[in-house]
Each structure stands twice: as C-alpha cells, then as structure tokens.
Amino acid sequence: MLRSIFRTVTPVVSTFRTASSSLAGRRICTRFVTPVRLYSSESVDKNEITTRVIDVIKAFDKTAASKEVSPQTAFHKDLGLDSLDTVELLVAIEEEFDIEIPDKVADELKSVGETVEYIASNPEAH
C-alpha cells in the first residue's frame, strides 16, 4: 500500500529533482525497514527467549549450576536430566512464558534450541 502511494506521489514532485531524490531515498529506507518491523512484532525476541530459558534451567534445582548452557545443550545428554526431570523443566518453562506446550510437541523437545524455536513460534508466549 505504501508503495502505491509513492508511485502516485513521485510524478508530481518529479520536477523538483532534489525532492524526488530524497523521496527515492526514503522509499529504499522503508523497504529496508519492513522486515525488521515484522520481526519485532513477534511476541518475544529470540535472544531474550534463549536467556530466559537458560535462566529457568539454571534455577532448576536438578541441573548442575556450573554446567554451561547453550542453545545446543540437550536436556538428557548434556544436563543429565531423566524423563521426569525433563517434564518438570518444561512445565517450569511453560510457567515462565505463560503458555501450555501441547503434549505432542513437548514430547519432541529435547534441547534448549528446539524449545526456544517452539516458544518463538508461539504467538501467545510473553
């Protein structure tokens, strides 16, 4: 829609060279900005999600606090959590973001990265 407005506006100002060139500059600018705007309309930013997920993991009393946690960290393999711990941890993460992860999805989440991906894709997370 913005584009069509610019299209109709451009011929009118085209006699003023400087004005039209500054308009053209703006046009590029808006195009450049659009994807950023889409990104920020996501409920929570991915880096922030990662930090918060890692915070929940560190606060979870069954994980060794000294262990490094990165998006590649797997719950079972790297953190040594058993299946019950993993369920507990995911419920704690659910509470942090105020969402409910459907059972089918939750059964498949095995690492920090996968969990972050899911939360980023959930529009209700905040």
Added chain:
Amino acid sequence: MSSERVLVAFRHGLRATRVAFAGDTRMLLAARAQMRQGIINPPNPDLSIDDQIKHLEEVSRFLRQNLVQGKKVDSGEKYHLNIHKETELGDNESLKKTKKTLASQGGGCCGGGEGLYK
C-alpha cells in the same frame, strides 16, 4: 509406549498443582515432589500400569476441581478462598440429583440409606 503416557499424566499433574497451589510455593513444591515420588515408587504397586496412570489423572482432576485453598484474612476469623474458574461448583439442582442416585443405587453408604430419600 506406556512410559510416554506416564509422562503426559505427570505433566498434567504438575500443571494441576499450579492451579491448586498458586501462590503457595511450599505446597506446590511438596505436591510436585510427592507426585514424582509416586511415579518412582507407586503407592498401589498391585494396580496395573493403566490403572495407575488413571489414578494420577484422577488426582490431577481432583486438584483442579475439588481442592480450594483458603488464606486467613488479617487476624480475624475470615478466610479468603481461592475459588478459581476450574473449581467444581454444584448448584442446588445437581445436589438433589446426587441424592436421588445414591438412594437408587442400593441405599447409600453401608446400605443403611434404604428409604432415606423418598
């Protein structure tokens, strides 16, 4: 196969504790620890796995619908009850219905209720 169902039931149970014990961290953690313990060492080891899973689901349902926590208001005799949207609230109509069915099922508790509700 059944281990997955246990995990799902456990997840439902954990969520139910959040509903029942919101704002009471001590009970929340205790209930969760107990639930976990109950899965590792089942309280009724004679039951089949299916029945035990069912039992856990029933516990979750009970926590959500039939348990209400109260908190004393000030120093008086009043309690603030945490009745939430999942709490089961019967009305007078449904109460009457229950009575009827109890009597028709063979006389209520210990068979002593025959002819109690006519």
